Amino acid sequence: MVDNQLLLVNSQSKVFDKNLFDGLNWVKNKFNVSKNNFESNKTKFINELKDVSNHYGFKYISSKIVYEGDIPENVFEISSPNHLNLDDEEYYYDEIINHMEHFCKINKMFDLFKDSYIILK
Numbered sequence: 211m212v213d214n215q216l217l218l219v220n221s222q223s224k225v226f227d228k229n230l231f232d233g234l235n236w237v238k239n240k241f242n243v244s245k246n247n248f249e250s251n252k253t254k255f256i257n258e259l260k261d262v263s264n265h266y267g268f269k270y271i272s273s274k275i276v277y278e279g280d281i282p283e284n285v286f287e288i289s290s291p292n293h294l295n296l297d298d299e300e301y302y303y304d305e306i307i308n309h310m311e312h313f314c315k316i317n318k319m320f321d322l323f324k325d326s327y328i329i330l331k
Contacts, residue, residue: 284326
């Protein structure tokens with residue numbers, strides 16, 4: 211009876227190990243965790259932010275990474291045209307944020323959006 215239990219444990223361990231690696235590959239593929247994919251997604255994000263900001267008369271300034279404790283967060287800065295009043299500025303800024311949220315959802319980059327801030331300077 212002990213031999214059967216040992217055999218069962220060994221066969222389950224092999225299945226578990228295989229499933230563990232399959233699971234890790236699935237996570238890697240699903241969330242694009244490789245550095246190259248992250249940088250590629252960040253470049254796509256910046257290019258889209260530049261385009262949509264220009265569309266509303268805003269200007270993309272820069273991006274940087276800041277740390278909230280041990281967690282890196284992306285900060286993207288845009289500037290507003292001087293001729294806008296505060297209400298228009300807020301309206302167009304919200305339009306830019308909403309556009310970027312939608313863009314990230316349809317391009318499977320929502321994790322990047324969630325860990326980012328778009329700041330109006």
